[in-house]
Amino acid sequence: MPLRLTLPERLLASLNLLPVPLFDAPLAPGITKALLTACEMGVFDALNGQALPLDALAQRLDCQPQGLSLLLNLLISAGYLRYRRGLYRNSRLARRWLTSASPTSIAPYILHSPDIVAIWEHMPEVVRSNRQAIRMPYEEDATRPETQAALARHYAGLAALAMVLGGEIVNRIRVPQNATRLLDVGGSHAAYSILFCRKYPALQATILDIQPGIEAGQRMAKQTGMTSRLSFQCGDIARDDFSTELASSFDVALYFHIAHLLPPELNAAVLAKVARTLKPGGVLVFVDQVTDQTHHSRLASLMVQLMALTMITVGGTCYPFETVKTWLEEAGLRRVRRHRLITPGATLITARK
Numbered sequence: 001m002p003l004r005l006t007l008p009e010r011l012l013a014s015l016n017l018l019p020v021p022l023f024d025a026p027l028a029p030g031i032t033k034a035l036l037t038a039c040e041m042g043v044f045d046a047l048n049g050q051a052l053p054l055d056a057l058a059q060r061l062d063c064q065p066q067g068l069s070l071l072l073n074l075l076i077s078a079g080y081l082r083y084r085r086g087l088y089r090n091s092r093l094a095r096r097w098l099t100s101a102s103p104t105s106i107a108p109y110i111l112h113s114p115d116i117v118a119i120w121e122h123m124p125e126v127v128r129s130n131r132q133a134i135r136m137p138y139e140e141d142a143t144r145p146e147t148q149a150a151l152a153r154h155y156a157g158l159a160a161l162a163m164v165l166g167g168e169i170v171n172r173i174r175v176p177q178n179a180t181r182l183l184d185v186g187g188s189h190a191a192y193s194i195l196f197c198r199k200y201p202a203l204q205a206t207i208l209d210i211q212p213g214i215e216a217g218q219r220m221a222k223q224t225g226m227t228s229r230l231s232f233q234c235g236d237i238a239r240d241d242f243s244t245e246l247a248s249s250f251d252v253a254l255y256f257h258i259a260h261l262l263p264p265e266l267n268a269a270v271l272a273k274v275a276r277t278l279k280p281g282g283v284l285v286f287v288d289q290v291t292d293q294t295h296h297s298r299l300a301s302l303m304v305q306l307m308a309l310t311m312i313t314v315g316g317t318c319y320p321f322e323t324v325k326t327w328l329e330e331a332g333l334r335r336v337r338r339h340r341l342i343t344p345g346a347t348l349i350t351a352r353k
């Protein structure tokens with residue numbers, strides 16, 4: 001963990017003898033900025049598979065050694081780098097989560113994080129008014145180059161997270177043996193569809209999303225050599241009645257991180273459409289931050305509460321399990337089950353038609 005207290009420090013903190021709020025501000029945002037800077041400069045990729053002395057690393061990253069050494073020292077204290085006999089190397093933490101060569105790299109999400117931090121600028125007004133302060137990124141003008149760049153960062157970040165969370169989800173879900181078709185509602189980057197298709201060789205996935213999301217998915221399909229297993233359908237899940245055209249066509253439908261974007265009545269309506277696209281016996285898989293499913297995990301609780309506050313700012317929110325269950329049952333689904341995940345902050349819910 002970036003904020004790693006020693007045993008005596010933990011003891012002093014538990015006795016309330018340390019000014020603990022200073023860890024949250026400004027120490028935590030300082031570590032955040034150092035991590036982001038390192039990702040942007042390519043520090044972890046430069047050290048991937050090799051340890052380097054300061055001068056060689058500075059030359060590789062095209063920066064002044066003195067300035068770089070300040071950043072590297074902070075990254076060592078935060079646990080991202082190691083230093084021994086004049087050489088800097090990645091820690092295990094950095095190797096697994098921050099190098100492009102790692103299949104579990106979440107560096108693209110770190111690079112996307114300033115876009116999330118910008119949403120929090122509106123926190124005081126949202127807390128005062130309990131009202132949406134800005135629009136969702138999907139509602140911005142997608143012809144503007146800045147919007148295109150922001151959406152590209154957003155989808156790349158979500159795809160990276162999907163590769164981590166998705167592995168766990170795919171292992172937990174039992175897809176019917178004869179399943180051939182999967183619908184990924186708001187599936188954009190297609191990472192979840194790809195993971196399901198890799199596990200089930202007979203499966204073909206259809207990703208339903210808005211145009212910028214589809215473009216991200218098509219890029220991912222090409223990069224992963226999965227174009228023949230994926231098809232893309234452009235549409236607005238809130239307005240379009242995709243359930244008529246796609247009625248009773250799918251064995252599996254994914255509804256991942258969509259609920260927090262929509263008000264309750266719209267979730268109920270969209271989930272009813274999704275349920276109609278399922279064949280009898282088909283499974284709907286729901287993943288999102290669910291407010292009462294944090295299971296005494298402080299990490300999960302922090303993530304879910306922060307997400308709820310963030311989503312209110314852009315016009316969404318997070319919901320408790322009973323609300324989700326009611327939507328699913330009203331959509332005609334049964335056997336609504338929740339499943340615990342190791343990855344904190346996300347809840348997996350399944351229902352059958």
Ligand SMILES: C[S@@+](CC[C@H](N)C(=O)[O-])C[C@H]1O[C@@H](n2cnc3c(N)ncnc32)[C@H](O)[C@@H]1O
Pocket residue numbers: 138158159162185186187188189208209210212213235236237238239255256257258261
């Ligand atoms: C938070 S992202 C979740 C993406 C993916 N399902 C995941 O879990 O990583 C929300 C997705 O919904 C898509 N989306 C937002 N509004 C939409 C709409 N009205 N119609 C179709 N897709 C929409 C976005 O483009 C994006 O891909």
